[in-house]
Amino acid sequence: MEKWKQAVSKEYFYLLYQLLEDHPWILDKQKALENLWSFCSTNEKKDLMLDLLKRFHFVESEEYKKLEQSIYDYIINEWKLDLAKTSFFPISDGKKPDGSVWATYNFRQHFLKYFNKVPFYDRITQAWGCKQKENIVLIDDFLGSGNKLKSKIKYIKKIKPRNHIYCVCPMGLKYGVDNLSQEFPDVNFYIPLVMNKAISDYYSGEKVTKNKKYIKEITENMQIKKHKDYLGYKQSEALCAYKDYNNIPNNVFPIFWGENTGNLETMFTRNK
Numbered sequence: 001m002e003k004w005k006q007a008v009s010k011e012y013f014y015l016l017y018q019l020l021e022d023h024p025w026i027l028d029k030q031k032a033l034e035n036l037w038s039f040c041s042t043n044e045k046k047d048l049m050l051d052l053l054k055r056f057h058f059v060e061s062e063e064y065k066k067l068e069q070s071i072y073d074y075i076i077n078e079w080k081l082d083l084a085k086t087s088f089f090p091i092s093d094g095k096k097p098d099g100s101v102w103a104t105y106n107f108r109q110h111f112l113k114y115f116n117k118v119p120f121y122d123r124i125t126q127a128w129g130c131k132q133k134e135n136i137v138l139i140d141d142f143l144g145s146g147n148k149l150k151s152k153i154k155y156i157k158k159i160k161p162r163n164h165i166y167c168v169c170p171m172g173l174k175y176g177v178d179n180l181s182q183e184f185p186d187v188n189f190y191i192p193l194v195m196n197k198a199i200s201d202y203y204s205g206e207k208v209t210k211n212k213k214y215i216k217e218i219t220e221n222m223q224i225k226k227h228k229d230y231l232g233y234k235q236s237e238a239l240c241a242y243k244d245y246n247n248i249p250n251n252v253f254p255i256f257w258g259e260n261t262g263n264l265e266t267m268f269t270r271n272k
Contacts, residue, residue, distance in 0.1 A: 004034045015050055025058045025243070032267040036255060039221045045214045052198060052253070057240040059171065059193075064106075064242060067170040070192040072110040075137070079166065079188060083111075086135035087119045087127070091152040094123030097271065099141030102245050103170065107139060124152055128159055135164045141242070143172025143191055144251035145234035146180045153184055164188075171195065173236055173251065197237035198253070215253060224258035247271050 008016065016037075020026055026033060033053075040046045059067070075081055088108070092098035101122060108120045121127075127136060136156055140149055149167060156165055167180075171193035181189055196202065199211050212231065219230035229250075231237050236251035248257045248268040257268040 002030050004037075006034065006038055008037075012046060019050060019053055023053065023056070023058070025060070026053065026267075029267045032265045035264045036218075036222075036267065039218045039255075041221075042214075044210070045218060048211050048214050049218075052239060055198065055202075055239055056256075057171070057193075057195065058243060059240065060243045064170065064244060067192050068107055068110060071107065071168045071170070071190060074190045074192075075166075075168070078190075081135050081137075081166070083114060083118050085131075085133075086137060087121065087130055088137045088139060089121050089124045089127055091138050091140050091149060092123055093125055097247075099245060099247060099249075100139055103141040104139045107168075124155065127156055130160055130163060132160075132162050133164070134160075135166060136160065137166045137168060140167070140169045141245065142240070142249045142251070143169045143176050143180075144232075144236045144238060144249055145173070146176035147234065149176075150180060150183065153180075153187060166190075171240060173197065173238060174201075176236075195238065195240060197235075198239045199231070199237050201237075215255065218255050219253075219258070222255060222258070222264065223261040224254045225260065226254060226258060230254060241268055 036049065037046070040049050088104065090098060090100035090104040092100045104120060111118045124138070130136060138149070138152060138156070143149060153165060153167070156163070166188045169191045172191040172195070174194050174196050177189060177191055177194060199215070200208055203211055216230045219227045224230070230253070232252050232254065233250040237253065238249060238251035240252065241248045246269060248270050250270060257266050257270045
C-alpha cells in the first residue's frame, strides 16, 4: 500500500491493506481510492466504502471468457438454436460507440469453427434483412434497469413480428432481468452473472436508508456533476466493471466513476 497524504488510523490501515491484498485490481487505483476515502468523513462511511469495494465485481479476462462460454453453451445446448436460421445483433444502432458492439465482437470468436457461416451484424437496424421466423439474438454488455433493451425488443417486434427473439448478456442486475421477463414472456433471456442491488438488496431496515444517505453525501461532497443519480442510473446500485472494456456502466454508483468539478481522479472512467 502506497503512502497516503492523509492520516489513516491503525485500524483502518490494516483494513485497507487487507482490501488491497484480497482485491489486487485495486492496487492500480490507489490514488483514486485515496481520493474517495478522503470524503468518507465518518467511520460509518468508511465501513460502508470498505464493504462496497469488497463486493465490487471486477470481471477480469479469464472470468469474462467463462461468461461468454456459458452463453455459447446455453445457445447450443439449452435453447438448441438452429444456427443456419439465427442472426446475432448488438443492441447498438451504430450512431455512437456502444458496449454491445464490443461484447458482440468478442462473442463472435466462439463461432469461428462455423467458418463465418453464422451471421453477426454490427447494428440492430440491420435486422430488417432477416427472414421471417428466423431467430434473432440480441447482445448487450450489461443489463441494468432493462430500459434500453426493452426499447430494442419493441423495435424488433415491430419490424419482425413473426421472428423469435433471444437476449444474452454476460452480466446484469436481477431487478432488470425480472422486469424484462415479466413484460416479455415470449422472449428468452440468459444472463450467466446476475447481481442484486448493492444496498437495497443487501442490508435491511434502517441501514438501507442510512447507507443511501451516506452515498448521497459522499457524492455531493465530491461534487459529482450528475449527483442526483447518486445510486446509479434508475437507482440501480450496481457494483461491477469489466477489465477489458474501459467504459463502466452508468448503473454503478457515480462515486466510482463520475465526472466532478474538482477533476479528482476516480477509480473508473465512463465515456459519454
